[in-house]
Amino acid sequence: MTVQFPKGFEWGVATASYQIEGAVHEGGRGESIWDRFSHIEGNIQNGDTGDIACDHYHLYKDDVALMKELGVKTYRFSISWPRIFPNGTGDVNEEGVQFYRNLLEALHEAGIEPAVTLFHWDLPQKLQDKGGWLNRETADAFATYAKTCYERFGDLVPRWITHNEPFVHAFLGHYFGEMAPGMKDLRATLQVSHHLLLSHGMAVKVHRELGLQSEIGITYSTSSVYPANKHVKDKEAAELYDGMLNKWFFDPVLLGSYPEDIKSRYEEAFPLDFIQDGDLDTISQRIDFCGINYYFRTIIAYDNTVPFWNGREVQKEHAERTAMGWEVYPDGLRQRLLECKERYGNLPLYITENGCAADDVVNEGKVDDSFRISYLDRHFKAMQEAIEQDGVNLKGYYLWSFLDNFEWAYGYDKRFGIVYVDYETLQRVKKDSFYWYQQVVKENGLPS
């Protein structure tokens, strides 16, 4: 008995501009905060940068041909804001527009439907120089950038995603400091997260005003959060951590308010005076779907040395882990999908990222990545249970990632692709998981 998905379930693959394009000084592109951050010594493993990456900017036609061979219905990628507006605002860079029109036309020719992410962290440096997302005017600039993209590409884009993972950009970029722009300030982080959500709402509003037929949503990093054990303190800490990680970003968009438990703790330390009247109405504009990026679960133990959410992540001993050290926990995906349905209603969901890093090697032109196949197989079974047994309105899946690519602070050591990239030659090598996923797409299900 195979594991079958509903008719019309959309199978896809995903990438992001800074992670695959390269050509950072070509085609009129302006500097992004990731160009600046990756060139600061010590920020990226091995001193890697996205200067060349997979050179997708020059090799996109070959990559689209590989996607066509794979047989996917849809492809999620992001537009590099500084390719469209080199200075963040002002004059449009026509070469940048042309690159994405060429890519979109190649996808159309190949019968692959694009899902375009407007912001996957590569903010124009010129905007960062004016405060970046700390500056409320960046939200206005984002709305103008979004409107320009709708106008220039809307005829070829059926699905828009405003932001990729506001939690990660806000917290890892402005509190933990391990991502661009490398700040370490919680109040700034909350201001950034608010302006990211505000810009999302502004971009949705413009999309509706243009009367576009396409659909629009947002993509969240998310994890199912579990208490380390049954003590009430651990349960409370897990609740607060879930508030910090999930509810703080999902609730404003889907419920029109911030979660009170964590909000009141933040307000004990500083006023959230960057939240202005009407902002939550803008943020909670109706959206057509919600994107879920799931990779692992999170286990939280009470720790009162951690401010605000009083909890720290703990690792399950002897757990199976990916090359990122992330626990393989497919049930957490089913759990998180059910939580979303129960808290937010049954709006359409897409898994906009899921996959794993593995220590892939090429051997006689092949890559045996059976670990990745096993990871994906188990997560697909969890998805199918969520649909068939929990009634979750899951419409599709984007595998992270199509290509091995620049894995942010980890550089090129961490390989997530179903296509191997030799960074010396830029040659692409289809991994075993490519052929396995090709069969899943063809059969719309798994051999049991």
Ligand SMILES: OC[C@@H]1[C@@H](O)[C@H](O)[C@@H](O)c2nc(CNc3ccccc3)cn21
């Ligand atoms: O690390 C793999 C990918 C990365 O390459 C993508 O650009 C990014 O969208 C991405 N997000 C996650 C998940 N991050 C996450 C962080 C904290 C809690 C839950 C998820 C993994 N990935």
